[in-house]
Amino acid sequence: MTVEIVAESAVPVGLPPASMIERMTLILDAFDGATPTLTLLGLAERTGLPRSTVHRILDQMIRLRWLAHTPGGYRLGLRVLELGGLAAEHNELREVVSPLLYDLSQRTGLVGHLAVLDNREVLVLERAGGRSRSAIPTRVGGRLPAHCTAVGKALLATLDPGVAEASLRAGTGPRTPHSINDRVELHRELARIRNRQGVAVDTEELMTGVGCVAVPIRGRGVALAAISLSGTVDGERAALDTVRLARALSEVATEAGRALAPRQGRLR
Template structure:
């Protein structure tokens, strides 16, 4: 009984708040166990027992230094923290969630499927699931491509703030004669993608003979990755676009659950589909 009373009394005594700034910053950063963990100011104050004004000041400093990001859902790990090793667990979780969907998509279409994330101004390929033409598609896991030239990249750029697109793509490089390098034209393309509820197309913009249809995987804070189907630049990709939409929604639901954006119907362009279908039939 006496032992129980001592334990209760000891637990009632709060541990002292760490005196140094480094210790306080570490105390806060330790709350973010995973790359997708979000904490509100109230969470941080309650868990660290720091004064609210102190916690808020330190959080602001961590955001300015890119150790954290401040989103609509609260604070989460920022680019600097992820760059020290937090990115790999997040990418592994993403690949695990997407793997069965990507394989099913490849089997159903006999096309190459990509999974990629946005890194700087490039897309970074996390996975590549092949159809018979996999060896003919000039991409590889761990490779990169300019985001503004790919369906994967444009699908993610469409949901970023316009000022970020302006800052990062003002000097966009032309990969092929069809690459979009003019900012005004790029914004028009991104607007078309948003009006199609996120569905992006690319034909010969990155590699002259390759075409793609892609869609972003979106959480509360915007796009975290994208998936795409890859085929011949002359192929009627509109025919398989609904499967890309279904796959993107399935992976988003697996990753984010109820916090994923609501599923919306996608409007496909009709004219190009008829013309490309005719081209494909002529070639078959």
């Protein structure tokens, strides 16, 4: 009986993860509220990885700011805190805006998007399906070039020209024959958007056969995100009713901005 128990316990429960991402995840998951600091030995015991492997990975994670040295060993680094703050910000935006966006999508039959600006790209936080959803291959978590999307241009137009210019350097090539490919013309477009109180329009600039209207969501004057409505357009169909859609989007953006204003200290 004793021999059987020893033999059974000697059988490994599972092989250690082979990929670097899985090993890094094991190390990050080893930390918790009760043990915010761990030694090399503690990390090896909690992860089940060889100490030499943990030490090698720790050096890389410290260099990349996932972890940091502390007198008692290692702790989570600033990169984890930064990403956690971004996740909280995005969750609050989605919590407030998503119901409004879905209702607007249902009323118009168009695809709604909620997005934030990240350098030269926009990150899609929410997508609300409409009748044209199959023709518009966007997804939550997807990234799109800011210069040829309505949401991106709506957000770029809220920045100082110098800051917007920094966001437009390199990699701003055309997506379709309708994309703006000249930096001077792009700045003219941003000026036109400012003159329209933030309303941005994409007429087949990102995808052929797809049009879009967008407006920024402001909280205490600061643009937190942008929302849009997209639909299919072609030579046989009239363009999107920009005025009507801009009015509906602006109403939703105003309502969302009022709801987000008290939380803005956490969103910035």
